[in-house]
Amino acid sequence: MPTLEWIGKEKVINHHQKIKYRVLNQVYNFNTTKESSNLIINGDNLEVLKSLLPKYEGRVKVIYLDPPYNTGKENWVYNDNVNDPRLQKWLGEVVGSEGEDLSRHDKWLCMMYPRLKLIHKLLSDDGVIFMSIDNNEFENLKHISDEIFGENNFITNFAVENNPKGRKNNIFVAESYEYCLLYCKNKIKISEELKNKNIKKFFNNIEFDNDKDKRKIYSDEFGDFKQSKRQVVGVNKSNKLCSESNIDRCFTIYYKANDYKMSLLDEYDVESDQYFLSEEGKALIEDGYVRYTCLRKGTNEPAVPLYSKDTVIDKFNEHKLFFKSDGTIYEKDRKSSMQITSLLTNKKFGLDLMTESARALLERILKGANKFENPKNVQFIKALISLYPDNDVIVLDPFAGSGTTGHAVIDLNKEDQGNRKFILIEMMDYAESVTAKRIKNVIEETQKNTKNNFTFYTLGDFLFTEEFNLNKEVGQKMIRQYIYYMETKKDIDNSIITDNPYYLGTNEITDYYFYYDKDKVTNLNFDFLSSIKKKNEVYVIYADKCTISDRDLDRLNIVFKKIPRDISKL
Secondary structure, eight states, rough: OOOOOTTTTHHHGGGTTTOEEEEEEEEEEESSSSSSSSEEEEOHHHHHHHHHHHHHHEHHHEEEEEOOOOOSSSSSHHHOOOOOOHHHHHHHHHHHHHGOOOOOHHHHHHHHHHHHHHHHHHHEEEEEEEEOOOOTTEEEEEEEIIIIGGGGGEEEEEEEETTTTTTSSSSOOOOOOEEEEEEEHHHHHHHHHHTTOOTTTEEEEEOOOTTTTOOOEEETTTTTEEEEEEEEESSSSOOGGGSOOGGGGGOOEEEETTEEEEEEOOEEETTTEEOOOHHHHHHHHHOOOOEEOOETTTTTTTOOSOOOHHHHHHHHHTTOOEEOOOOOOOEEHHHHHHTOSSSEOOOOOOOOOOHHHHHHHHHHTTTTTTOOSOOOHHHHHHHHHHHHSOOOOOESSSSSSTTTHHHHHHHHHHHOOOOOOEEEEEOOOOOIIIIHHHHHHHHHTTOOOOTTOOEEEEEEEEOOOOOOBOOOOOHHHHHHHHHHHHHSOOOOTTTTEEESSEEEEEEEEEEEEOOOOOTSEEESHHHHTTTOOOOOOOEEESSSEEEEEHHHHHTTTTTEEEETTTSOOO
16 A cells, blocks of 8 residues: 655654653532533643543544644634644654655654554444545545555545535635545454444434425334335336346346335346237236336336345335335435435535534524634534444544534434443643633533533643653652553542542452552561551552562462553553
């Protein structure tokens, strides 16, 4: 697979590994008395993403990314360029003096690459990531995403019409759409995980009867449906001729409406190139079945149905075939089975994709205090999140901006009683005045849903000093959480009360102890062991030093880990 090269790549390709771990400082809780599973974090997303790893690595199933588009205009905050002084400083520190000669595309790639590497770590094996972008960096984003997520894990590229009037930003063409790339972590894994789920249940929350869709609504015992444009059987000019196809694709369909029964028969004669009525077919007709054949329009030559036998049977069993009295069979479009297309035109599926209406909504929610020219439309983000057939997932937005993703999660949970959680990261000062304020106001509008809350965080101190000693200013709570995460990949349960203050928790057959005191040297000795009353098969004990022999440690099933040497580093 070809890879993209740019100035500074060799300096940033592994930079994500050099980012030092920082704790997150809890600033306040909104609409809850305890820490929420919904997070809004103010800080550089490169550092915040690293801080999320101990708890969230491999756990995030849906990620939406709306990075700077790098339009070349001034003002990083609202116009998506890469000339922000903070980025310039970062480039100088990481890339070095050659960073002064980078093009704006080189700068953008240097900024994005390490962030995508950390995002890849956070994404679950059965997770998906959506990335909005326009022409300025589309090709670059596609290349580095192929490199990081794998070319085989590319799913599709949406064309999203968010400005039907077109932007007057080109001397020849007024651009009216942008892109949204869709990747997964592991296409094989996601297929295995989701094959038994209704993966096409995409638009169950979107109005089925909208102004743009004038098709008649029919009803059967399984609910409302509309006739799809996909004709399975009948007279048409598009289905392939039998004479040009494999013989197993040439079959007739018999259907008995009263008993909801279907039979597929091989009634095609190769020599005469004609469908014939078999004796079995005659018997079915006498039993009340209706016969359906596929013919070429204009010539009446035998043609093949749109789908193979197996697919026709699957769709019949899923009640997705519309048998009509005019000799045609169409698919049924139900609101629980309408599949999204990669071309998303405004108002299609009833979706409002326009930036203009998104801006008006944001102004209403913020009561006029809106500085965002191009916020994402909440209906667009809701549609993307709804693509994932599970409503109990973590949704991450590393470039949160005005907070549309959090808004979308709240709306979706209200509509389908879901339990989605959001993590919003925003580095700019408006993380509180815009991002958090929007979520607060949306929550207040949907106050009846008690699940709606969040905790606001800022980036705190580094966990380790420059010499890789523990930072005493961090506090034992944060250090203990980190140690337990790194050992078990689980949250520490601070509600457990024991007579040993150094006990961290139990994971299966192992008890964990962190014997640490910032003001003195701790020693794992028999005096300390006498303080452990809880029995288990294995003990992992952290301390500054150990004076118990290796033989006794083995005999007592104790694993000694020296502080800070043996603390895992991210």
